[in-house]
Amino acid sequence: MPRTDRFLDIRRDPYSDELLARGGDFEAHSVLQRAGFIAVVRLHETYHRAPTGLAPDDENRLATDAVARLRATGYNVDCEADFDTDHRPSRYPPLGSSVAHLAERIRDATTTDEAADALTELTAAHDGIFAALEEVLTATADFHDGLGQPADPHIARRLRYLADENLRVIRTDLAHTRNTLADRHAPHPGRSTCTGEVPATERERSAVCACPPPPRALPAPPPSVAAGLRR
Incomplete structure (x- = not known):
């Protein structure tokens, strides 16, 4: 369909x-x-x-x-x-796709170091994504300063406020998160990489790896009896 x-x-x-x-x-x-x-x-x-x-x-x-x-x-x-047209222009990856790739790196990260490396691209002081975004907001504010309409100075001040306050809060908090992860040097307990090796102490002869079994799902409780049906 x-x-x-x-x-x-x-x-x-x-x-x-x-x-x-x-x-x-x-x-x-x-x-x-x-x-x-x-x-x-x-x-x-x-x-x-x-x-x-x-x-x-x-x-x-x-x-x-x-x-x-x-x-x-x-x-x-x-x-x-x-x-209507038969023209088909060439397609190129948009700029946002490279930023979205950082999310994939974090989803695939198995250690705190890998997650910290991905976040560094966002929080780097000089050439990180947040630093570039701050430049874009400031440049857009500067552009509005000279447009000449009555609302333009207000828009410029609003953009500078977003860069100086809102964006700075996100950037600071995420940089702290990145630094905390970089100090931990720990594997993620739920994302261990499977090596495909079976330890000598494994009891199950059919095992093909050392990964733990999936969590056992608890059976659903029986439906409650309606009060009107009770005797």
Whole structure:
């Protein structure tokens, strides 16, 4: 049975004439955002629209590019004839995938040292991910300082607050966690690496490794008797 989140619809709304994209999962939403669409989050759905102020030709190019990117990623896209294309752009790993790889390293870590090494990439003082994120927030704040709209200075102050307060708290706490793990030098008791070796003291002749048996599941208790049925 096909997954409904692999299907998208990109066309102009018949009532408002807005260029809208509906359907898809979070990966499709990321593709739409990179193509230039803006997410609209509602209670029961998330759809995407074209940025305001675009000329019709620019909207057509935006929609056509989105259709090409989505189909290149394996999505089924239903669209207006003006947006249809056989072009399939090359796909490259997004920058966020390298950060997400750190989560995989931590999930696979069998010792505190391995987990600490992964967290170091986040917390390194000069070139860690948090240090780079702080630079991005500060640069965005500097950009808003000169935009000229009344709300722009407020946005700039808010971004600097996020960098100086919120981000610093997360960075400090995670750096402390990393340092604590680096000092422990201990294996994770639930993630020992299987060597495939059977010790000489093993009693079971059929054993193929020294890993402990899985925990035994306790039987479920019988259902309670309803009070009205008791005599």
